[in-house]
Structures are given as structure tokens and as C-alpha cells.
Amino acid sequence: MSCTTIPSKIMAKKSTTEESKNFLSNRNRAFESFHRQSFPFRNSIIRYISKNPASPKIYQKLIKSCKYFFVENPVLLTTKLRYNFKWKAEFNGIRKEVKIDNLPCKLWITSDIFVLAFSEKTVVSSIVSKIYRCDSESLTLQRQTISSDELLILSSNVLALCLVEVIVTNRNGSILVFEKLFNAHTKVMAFQFTFPSSTSTINAKTVKELIKIPHFKNLNKFSFWKVPDIFDIEGFYAYTKKNKHTRFRLYFADTISEGYKKRLNTVIDEILEAKDPNYRPFSIHFNGINSEKEAQLRNMSVKI
Structure with a gap:
């Protein structure tokens, strides 16, 4: 037959x-x-x-x-899945709109996912039940609230992860702390995280817990945006002296105190005074930073 x-x-x-x-x-x-x-x-x-x-x-x-x-x-293979007011998927190099609610098949995503949303806080959750398998190596989510289980369905294979003002929750509805979020992504090589304005996922112990995670030292790039002044900058600075591989970038929130800015300036001056450090300096930005010093730090972080 x-x-x-x-x-x-x-x-x-x-x-x-x-x-x-x-x-x-x-x-x-x-x-x-x-x-x-x-x-x-x-x-x-x-x-x-x-x-x-x-x-x-x-x-x-x-x-x-x-x-x-x-x-x-019944599965549809798509290399890329996008959301910007509506869902679009790429089939054989051609991008087409998809109506998720009417989709008769599940999706197998092979390359990357990009979700750009403003007021639709849970739009990414609507796609999770429609996914058969996700082999995506790149994931970008903006302004979403998503459970840790849903996130792992999308991100378990990612090498590049970008979360912009994303709130990740535990099964009981509580906020997942950042170090546990990072610890779940063992394959990631480039990580960018922008803190949500409404809540904080870090505390005074975050840096201490983060540097204990084995794959943290394997990162190629690590960027923090809107970092609050609870971040242990001295502990992080001490760690970067031992990590000669990762390129770190820290962009601090506009709400940090003047006292915290003084602590940042102390770290900056120490790095610049070294002139030729035997580690990779990290770049720093905050409202009020000396632009010349900022440029020097950025150049030093790129050269090494």
C-alpha cells in the first residue's frame, strides 16, 4: 500500500x-x-x-x-516566531501572519523568538500551548509576565537570552529571584536583563549567589539594565577581577542615590588608575557619570 x-x-x-x-x-x-x-x-x-x-x-x-x-x-516547522501587535511566523524564508487561536497544528520553532509588546503583558503565554517543540537559540521578550515553567518551554535551548522588564513567577505566584532565573539557563552564552520598574528581582545577596553558579563564568556577554542600588557593586567588582572572559555591562537606574553614585565612582577611578589591568574591566553607565571616564571604561572592556 x-x-x-x-x-x-x-x-x-x-x-x-x-x-x-x-x-x-x-x-x-x-x-x-x-x-x-x-x-x-x-x-x-x-x-x-x-x-x-x-x-x-x-x-x-x-x-x-x-x-x-x-x-x-500535525506540526508546522517555523524558523522564526515574531510578535509586534500580531503573531508572524517564518516558513521557508517567507514571513506569514498566524492566528494562534485558529491554528490547527502545533509549532516547532527552530531558530528564534522575538516578542515586542507594550500593554499585552501575557501575550507570550498564549503561544506556549501551541508549541510542540522549541529549539530556539535566541529569545527576546519585552514587558511580559510569564511563569518559570512557561519560560523554560521557550528558553531551554537558548544561547542568547534578552528579557526586557519581564516578570517571571514561581508556581505559587511569587516573583522568581534573578539568580534562580539565571541558574535555569545552563546553555546561555549572552544574557541581557532589564529590571522591571514595578518590582525588583535582586537583593543584597544576589551577586554572592550569582557567582556561585558554575555556568556564570562561561558567559561571553552579560548586560544589566536599570540596575537598582541594592546591587552589590563592590562584590561584583571583586569577582570581575577573576573573570577574564566575560564582557560585563551595567546600566544603572535613574533612581539610584547620590551615595551609591559615589561608590560607583570609587570603583571607576580604581579601574582607570590601574591603566593596564590584567582582567577585563566592565563598562558602567549612570545618570551623571563623567562622559570621558565612561568612554575610557568602554574602550578598556572592548580591547581585552
Whole structure:
């Protein structure tokens, strides 16, 4: 009994209201000739293969070889998923709008996710239930409130993680502290985090706990934005003298006190006086910093 392939139209139709109907119509037509297959293997083996493809490439080969595999596990492969007032996904290099609520299949994301939202605080949560698998190596979220479980579905494989004013919650609804957030992302190589204005995820012990995490020292880049003055700048400075690999950048909140600015200036002066330190200096920015000193720090952090 021969197997027939799924038309490529199934993989890349626009999901606007009208084209969603076309998608379903094409899908239904494609399956009109579908019938049960008689494989020379046990059903349990075939079912396992259909539900657990090892890679996107293997999944595509399966569904092109036989409609059965798509019926058993209907998944659309997309390299990129974007949100900016509406969801768009990239199929075979072509970006198309998708209506998440009407999507008849789940998504397998292979490259990156970018969510730019302003007032829609939970829009990213709406996509989580529609994801079959996420192999994304880059994730950017802005102004979202998301549970730690939902975040890990999206970020478990990321190498570059950017969270802009994102609030991550525990299962009981409490705010996840930053060091635990970072600790969950063992593969990340570039990390950028902007603190939410409404809440703080760090305390006086954050730096001490953060530097205990084994993969923290493996980072290529680490950027903190809107850092509050509870941040242990002296402890962090002491650590950077031992880490010659990571490029650190700290951008402090406008609300930091004058006393804290004096502490920052003390650290800056000590770094600059060293002239040729045997470690990578970190760049600092805050409202009122001497622009010449800031430029010197930035240049030193790049050269080493």
C-alpha cells in the first residue's frame, strides 16, 4: 500500500481569517485520499516514531513520505516566531501572519523568538500551548509576565537570552529571584536583563549567589539594565577581577542615590588608575557619570 506526500501548501499558508479557511480547505483536500497504512512494523513502533522525531529534518522526511505521520502528529516547522501587535511566523524564508487561536497544528520553532509588546503583558503565554517543540537559540521578550515553567518551554535551548522588564513567577505566584532565573539557563552564552520598574528581582545577596553558579563564568556577554542600588557593586567588582572572559555591562537606574553614585565612582577611578589591568574591566553607565571616564571604561572592556 503506497504512501502519498503532503502538499507543500499545508506547510506555508497564511493564517488570516480568509486564508485560514483556505488552509483548512487545502488540508482537508490533502487528506481526502488518506487511509490507514499497513506498515511492516508493530503499531507501537510506528506511533513512537511519529510522535518523537529526532530533528526537524527527520520530521519533514516523515511527513513527505506519508500522510499518516502528519495526521498522527500535525506540526508546522517555523524558523522564526515574531510578535509586534500580531503573531508572524517564518516558513521557508517567507514571513506569514498566524492566528494562534485558529491554528490547527502545533509549532516547532527552530531558530528564534522575538516578542515586542507594550500593554499585552501575557501575550507570550498564549503561544506556549501551541508549541510542540522549541529549539530556539535566541529569545527576546519585552514587558511580559510569564511563569518559570512557561519560560523554560521557550528558553531551554537558548544561547542568547534578552528579557526586557519581564516578570517571571514561581508556581505559587511569587516573583522568581534573578539568580534562580539565571541558574535555569545552563546553555546561555549572552544574557541581557532589564529590571522591571514595578518590582525588583535582586537583593543584597544576589551577586554572592550569582557567582556561585558554575555556568556564570562561561558567559561571553552579560548586560544589566536599570540596575537598582541594592546591587552589590563592590562584590561584583571583586569577582570581575577573576573573570577574564566575560564582557560585563551595567546600566544603572535613574533612581539610584547620590551615595551609591559615589561608590560607583570609587570603583571607576580604581579601574582607570590601574591603566593596564590584567582582567577585563566592565563598562558602567549612570545618570551623571563623567562622559570621558565612561568612554575610557568602554574602550578598556572592548580591547581585552
